[in-house]
Amino acid sequence: QVQLVESGGGLVQAGGSLRLSCAASGRIFSINAMGWYRQAPGKQRELVARITSGGSTNYADSVKGRFTISRDSAKNTLYLRMSSLKPEDTAVYSCAAFGRSDYWGQGTQVTVSS
Secondary structure, eight states: OOEEEEEOOOOEEOOOEEEEEEEEEEEGGGGEEEEEEOOOOOOOOOOEEEEETTTTEEEOOOTTTTTEEEEEETEEEEEEEEEEOOOOEEEEEEEESSSSSEEEEEEEEEEEOO
């Protein structure tokens, strides 16, 4: 089992920045990749950014150049630095870990006001 706990969400004005954190614990050695996903009201969950154990990253087109995914292996923590935030970035952001099984955090709300 892998446990994921997100933090760092909140309310920010358009153009502002936030950093989300995801602390992982448990069978971390089984993780091959981790990612951030988001779900806005009335919409399907979508990939925001993903990073593999080898460090390769990919981003949704809508966040390229504005968001950066990173990890601190020593702290078993995944980050998402979000800049130039837009109202359309408003969503619940969830951390996920992928290995033999998929694991999800509880999510953290990000609200961007115009």
